[in-house]
Amino acid sequence: MPRLVAALLMSLSLGAFATGEPEFKLAIENHRFAPDRIEVPAGKKVKLLVENRDATPEEFESDELKIEKVIPGKAKATIYVGPLKAGEYRFVGEFNEKTARGVIVAK
């Protein structure tokens, strides 16, 4: 049954994405996020357009945002965030946690 549900959702999702969310660009370069601080409106769903400029993959991970996404090297990815309550939300590049750190500030 869960398999059926997953298949159904997969087909529904192909046309059902909302458009019109505010978009924010985020780059991964030299195992760092640029910018490493992004301000977004609180209470709204937003779209992060992430570009991994490094040759190696990175995993965008945020426990606070509940996001886990691998972005292959020299590739782009879309990440939906929110709606968030006002506050600060940390995220890291799990494969390079020492240097790849950032924060999303919802206002």
Add this chain to the structure above:
Amino acid sequence: MFGTALIVFREVLEAALIVGVVAAATRGIAGRGRWIAGGLALGLLGAVLVALGAEAISHLAEGMGQELFNASILGIAVAMLAWHNIWMSAHGRELAASAKRVGGDIRAGAKALSVLLVVVAVAVLREGSETVLFLYGVAVSGDASSGGMIAGGLIGLAGGVAVGWLLFAGLLRIPVKHFFSATSLLVLLLAAGMASQAARFLIQANVLPSLASPLWDTSGFVPNSSMAGKVLQGLVGYDARPAGMQIAFFMVVLVTLVAGMSWARRRGGG
């Protein structure tokens, strides 16, 4: 090297816990060692293929391919675990009571073994693909010497496998009287937990709403980053800050499975 070891350990741990529970739950089925090995091999092969195709997968479904892929394979694992538990509820007592495990039990064995294979393969594939990509990145970037990376990876792998083994060995010590109930409960929680993880990916894919996130916050009690948090995450899909939809998926699978199991038990005449 230590950084590599830690990351590999975390990824391997989750898969190892699942393998430990499922291996214990299928105790007594002849030849299951080969099937576990088969599941591991299939999972590893799948992990490499997924890692190679990561970019292509990501671009599917308007950029949400990775999330939908993860949710789907978790869904397959949930279905297999559910099937295992319902089937065991109908036939468990016969298996526990019978001294021989051949002949009439061959059909029982085959069903349990296919569950084992698929669940092991899914668990290894999911965590394995991330590990393969991570290790590829380390190898290519030249930040670590290949010796250090290999050593770190092996240490992490050994550590994760060790914890899974400890769980498995610990489960085997449960007295036979309670063994099937205990493993059945663990499989039930595992299924519900994987369903809540699938929900998290569907929320991330913007396919499902989160329905109040977080519903509660137990980070002060057991943070997600702690060892206990990681183990609980592997066993029951624990999240210190769950979204309402994650809890909903957990409860629906839990209730449905319990209902299915008691129906099967009555029907099986056990």
